[in-house]
Structure formats: C-alpha cells, structure tokens
Amino acid sequence: MPIADTHIHSMFSPDADRTEHNSIEAICKAAISKGIRYITITDHYDVDDVEGINSDINGIETAILVAREQFAKENLHLFFGLELAHANQYPEEEKKIREGHSFDFLFGSLHKITEKKDFFTMKYDQISDAELKSMFENYLAELLTLANFFDFDSLAHCAYPLRYFVKHKRETVIRLPDYYDAYAEIFKALIANGKSLELNTSGLRQEFGMPFPPYSLIKLYFDLGGTLLTVGSDSHAAATLGVGIDEVFEKIKQIGFRYITVYENRKPLQIKL
Numbered sequence: 001m002p003i004a005d006t007h008i009h010s011m012f013s014p015d016a017d018r019t020e021h022n023s024i025e026a027i028c029k030a031a032i033s034k035g036i037r038y039i040t041i042t043d044h045y046d047v048d049d050v051e052g053i054n055s056d057i058n059g060i061e062t063a064i065l066v067a068r069e070q071f072a073k074e075n076l077h078l079f080f081g082l083e084l085a086h087a088n089q090y091p092e093e094e095k096k097i098r099e100g101h102s103f104d105f106l107f108g109s110l111h112k113i114t115e116k117k118d119f120f121t122m123k124y125d126q127i128s129d130a131e132l133k134s135m136f137e138n139y140l141a142e143l144l145t146l147a148n149f150f151d152f153d154s155l156a157h158c159a160y161p162l163r164y165f166v167k168h169k170r171e172t173v174i175r176l177p178d179y180y181d182a183y184a185e186i187f188k189a190l191i192a193n194g195k196s197l198e199l200n201t202s203g204l205r206q207e208f209g210m211p212f213p214p215y216s217l218i219k220l221y222f223d224l225g226g227t228l229l230t231v232g233s234d235s236h237a238a239a240t241l242g243v244g245i246d247e248v249f250e251k252i253k254q255i256g257f258r259y260i261t262v263y264e265n266r267k268p269l270q271i272k273l
Contacts, residue, residue, distance in 0.1 A: 002245035003271055004038035004262050005031070006081070006105065007156070007200060007232020012055040012063075013043040016236035024063040028071050028078060030238040038262045038271065039241075040105050042081040042232070045097060047090040057082065057101055079264060081105035087150045088142055089114050098151060105263035107198070108152030111160060113138045119161045124168035132173050136161055140182045147189035153263050154196035154230040157212040158186065166208050180220060183213075187221045195228065196261050196268065197221050199252065201244030202234035211248055219255050228261045228268055249273055 009016040011023050020026060024041060031039045041064060043055035064080045071078065084106050087094035098106065112118045113135060127135075139161055147155060157163075165171045190197055200212040211218075218229070231248060235241045249260075252273070259270040 002034065002036050002242040002249070003273070004231065004260060005036055005233050005235065005242050005245060006038070006040040006079075006154070006230045006262055007042050007083075007107070007198065007234045008039055008241065009043055009083075009234070009236045010041050010060065010063075012060045013236065014055070015044065017238070022236075022238050024060070024067045025070065026238045027241060028067050028074075028076060030241045032071070032074050032076055034242050036242050037075060038077045038079070040079040040081040040232070040262065042083045042105065042107055044083050044085070046085040046111065047093040047097065048086055057097070061101060077262070077264070079104035079262065081107065081263070083107040083109050083156060084152060085109045085111055087152070088145045091150070094150070104265055105154070106152040106266070107154055107156040108146045108150055108195075109156035109160070110139060110142055110146065113142055119164045122164065124164070124170055127170075129173045132165070132170060136174055136179070137182070140179060140186065144182075144186050144189060147186050147193065147195065152195065153266060153268075154198045154228075154261075155186070155190060156198045157200040157202070157234065158183075158197065159213040159217065163203065163206060163208050163212065167206075176214065176216065180217075183217055183220060184224060187224050187226055190221075190228075191224060191226050196230045197226060197228070198230045198232060199248055200232055200234050201248055204244040204247065205240065211244070215251055215255070218252060222255050222257065227257075227259070229257055229259075230262070231260050
C-alpha cells in the first residue's frame with residue numbers, strides 16, 4: 001500500500017474539487033482508509049497569480065491544525081505544504097509568502113516560463129516546432145535557476161510541459177534524451193543544495209501514461225547520486241489520493257531507491273520502502 005503522498009490539492013486549490021468531499025478532513029479520512037500514513041497538503045500558490053489560481057493559505061493552515069487534532073490518534077502524519085510556483089520570476093513575492101507561514105514543506109514548481117502563459121493554456125496549433133523547442137529549453141534553464149538559487153524542498157513535476165505536448169499531439173517535437181545533459185545539471189544542483197526531486201504519478205492517470213518525470217530521468221538522478229525523492233499523486237480530489245504510488249514504488253526500488261522522503265518543519269524524513 002502507499003506509505004506517503006506528498007502532493008495533494010484540497011478544496012482550497014481553485015482547480016481542485018471545491019466541495020466538502022475534498023476538504024482536509026475528507027482527505028485525512030481517505031488517507032486512513034487507504035492505509036497512507038504520511039500526507040502533505042500542497043495547495044497552489046503562483047506568486048504572480050496571473051491565472052487567478054491562488055489558495056487561501058490562512059484557511060489551509062487553520063484546517064490542517066483542526067484536522068491534526070481530530071485525527072491525532074489515527075497514526076496519520078499530516079503536513080502543511082504549498083506548491084509555490086514561479087519563484088524565480090517574482091522573488092520578492094516568493095520570499096514574503098515563504099517566510100510568512102510555518103510550512104512543513106515547499107514545492108518549487110514552474111507552470112510557465114517568463115513572459116509566457118501556462119503551458120496548460122497555450123494554443124499549440126499556433127506554435128511552431130522551433131518555438132516549442134525554444135520554450136522547453138527555456139523551461140529547463142529556469143528550473144536550473146530555481147534549483148540553484150531558491151529556497152524550496154522538492155522540485156515538482158519537472159517535465160510538466162510534456163503533459164501538454166502529448167495532449168496536443170506535439171510530443172515528437174521533443175526527444176527527451178537530447179535534454180539529458182540539461183536535466184543532469186538541474187539534478188546536480190538539487191543534490192548539491194540538499195533538495196529533493198519529485199516523482200509525480202499524475203501522468204499515469206493522463207494521456208502521458210508515465211510519471212513526471214519519466215523513469216529514465218529518475219534513474220539519471222539516482223545515478224548522479226540523488227537520494228532524496230518525494231512521491232505524490234498530485235491529487236485534486238480525495239478519490240485519487242495515492243493513485244499510482246504503489247506502481248512507482250516498485251519501479252523506483254528496481255532503480256535502486258530504498259527510501260522516499262517526506263518533510264516535517266522543512267526537514268527531510270527518510271521513510272523505508
């Protein structure tokens with residue numbers, strides 16, 4: 001059974017199930033029913049808020065404190081996290097949010113590159129192959145900046161654009177092995193700075209058919225000496241909590257991982273697989 005799920009969006013994320021079926025309490029009950037012992041709520045906060053998807057951080061924190069007390073005897077470890085996106089593009093705003101709350105865990109993520117829209121919203125029929133390659137290369141460059149210069153705990157879904165390249169039938173434009181060197185530099189920066197890489201199972205529920213990033217990149221990270229790996233479902237509804245995690249646990253054990261990582265008070269805890 002899944003031990004931990006460290007990427008969960010509750011009803012506080014505007015793009016998630018906004019009903020009580022996806023409240024913090026409901027997520028905790030779902031975790032207990034599935035035997036998941038460690039869960040981290042990581043609702044969205046894009047520092048630029050250009051898409052209007054930010055979450056009520058104070059509301060999340062209050063709900064987590066209530067749920068911790070409610071489920072204290074259930075052997076459930078509930079952590080307060082945030083998916084903090086685009087820190088490199090708006091560093092002052094990022095610092096204000098990061099230092100304004102007592103987070104257990106922070107994702108560093110990118111859904112868009114500087115001066116572009118979210119990859120989710122792009123008009124792919126209006127983008128040339130050359131421009132698409134350029135945007136992907138800029139995405140990797142910005143991930144490297146995040147890994148080197150910003151304060152977060154795990155790099156989220158570091159192949160995010162590929163989700164939409166596949167959805168819009170443009171996946172053949174990007175040959176992933178051509179970018180292994182760029183990814184290696186990102187992973188070396190994570191390792192040098194004591195940060196984790198995320199293995200995100202949401203791609204298994206989508207047309208992509210693989211986790212983010214794919215296993216080839218997870219193996220590259222491991223071969224470079226990476227040992228800190230967070231695993232999350234990127235659930236946006238309590239029903240999908242933990243989905244795909246058992247499958248990826250078996251794969252990462254084959255790669256060589258013996259632990260996954262969760263965070264409490266922004267300190268890594270290694271959980272044996």
